[in-house]
Amino acid sequence: MHSAFTDWWPAPAKLNLCLHINGRRADGYHELQTLFQFIDWGDRLRFRLRQDGEITLSPALPGVPSEQNLIVRAARALQQHTGTGLGADIELDKRLPMGGGIGGGSSDAATTLVALNSLWQTAVDEDTLAELGLKLGADVPVFVRGRAAMADGVGEQLRPVEVDEPWYLVVAPDAEVSTAAVFTHPDLPRDTPKIPGLERQPEQWKNDCQPLVCGLYPQVAKALARLLDYAPSKMTGTGSCVFAVFTDENSARAAREALPRDWVAHVAKGCNRSPLLLRRDSADSVIE
Numbered sequence: 001m002h003s004a005f006t007d008w009w010p011a012p013a014k015l016n017l018c019l020h021i022n023g024r025r026a027d028g029y030h031e032l033q034t035l036f037q038f039i040d041w042g043d044r045l046r047f048r049l050r051q052d053g054e055i056t057l058s059p060a061l062p063g064v065p066s067e068q069n070l071i072v073r074a075a076r077a078l079q080q081h082t083g084t085g086l087g088a089d090i091e092l093d094k095r096l097p098m099g100g101g102i103g104g105g106s107s108d109a110a111t112t113l114v115a116l117n118s119l120w121q122t123a124v125d126e127d128t129l130a131e132l133g134l135k136l137g138a139d140v141p142v143f144v145r146g147r148a149a150m151a152d153g154v155g156e157q158l159r160p161v162e163v164d165e166p167w168y169l170v171v172a173p174d175a176e177v178s179t180a181a182v183f184t185h186p187d188l189p190r191d192t193p194k195i196p197g198l199e200r201q202p203e204q205w206k207n208d209c210q211p212l213v214c215g216l217y218p219q220v221a222k223a224l225a226r227l228l229d230y231a232p233s234k235m236t237g238t239g240s241c242v243f244a245v246f247t248d249e250n251s252a253r254a255a256r257e258a259l260p261r262d263w264v265a266h267v268a269k270g271c272n273r274s275p276l277l278l279r280r281d282s283a284d285s286v287i288e
């Protein structure tokens, strides 16, 4: 006899509202300043308790063996850390384009950590969940914590911030950009000075990877040029997704309508608190 699935847990995308590269360390990693904000567009996951310790995932993602899927790796990391004998069947409703710099895989991993910590009643605190997440990917901790944040250092120092929550039109060009290739490229500028209080100076926000990626991937340059016809626009992370910023939903939707029908484009609201955080806090308040 199986127990029932939980309700769906959200795994929202993120945008890097800016990505400043301040230098390169001896180990090759880059000093950066980047501002993360969530959007209310994402994947969804639900979970069913298993007593036998097995972890299953369905459906599988094309080209990603389950054992390499960040969802399964996150579940195993939590099992290992807590020593629990429990397992789970996990269902994934994948909506986010993969490899576009909006963090779908990292967000799925974070949602898995937070949801299973609740389902298994393992009571791991947020700092420890974020540490477990960091081993799975650089962007997992910000999703675990669920607050818009300015990242410093090589991205590991997070400071929660409150910034405007505008509407975005996010476009996913047909290009997969390798983060490692961008960061090792000789033409990447690496000399932007650190700006104290950068989160309060939106006029300074830029993405240092954008000119390089636009030069290497004409599809990204084309999508960005088109969005700039409608609103201030930028690339997120190391690409390939680009986003335009609107003060109201209607203008964002009108711009979407004006784009070619076959473009992958989505209107979403910026959120300083992620939908995962809201879901977690409502789960915590249920007395079982």
Ligand SMILES: C[C@](O)(CO)[C@H](O)COP(=O)(O)OP(=O)(O)OC[C@H]1O[C@@H](n2ccc(N)nc2=O)[C@H](O)[C@@H]1O
Pocket (backbone or CB within 6 Å): 016, 028, 029, 030, 031, 032, 034, 137, 138, 139, 153, 154, 155, 179, 180, 183, 184, 237, 238
């Ligand atoms: C820069 C961001 O895109 C901002 O969202 C992310 O932090 C990158 O996240 P990610 O793809 O999960 O990054 P990782 O898997 O840790 O690193 C991928 C590659 O990016 C480069 N990398 C990443 C972060 C950093 N501060 N300096 C780097 O040079 C390294 O070459 C590394 O091999």
Ligand SMILES: Nc1ncnc2c1ncn2[C@@H]1O[C@H](COP(=O)(O)OP(=O)(O)OP(=O)(O)O)[C@@H](O)[C@H]1O
Pocket (backbone or CB within 6 Å): 061, 063, 064, 068, 069, 070, 071, 097, 098, 099, 100, 101, 102, 103, 104, 105, 106, 108, 109, 139, 179, 237, 239
């Ligand atoms: N659950 C998952 N969802 C998406 N990709 C996954 C998942 N698990 C593993 N991966 C692998 O991770 C790669 C990057 O996926 P993801 O969608 O997170 O990229 P991204 O949006 O560019 O992330 P980032 O902004 O962190 O660079 C995929 O190409 C895939 O091989």
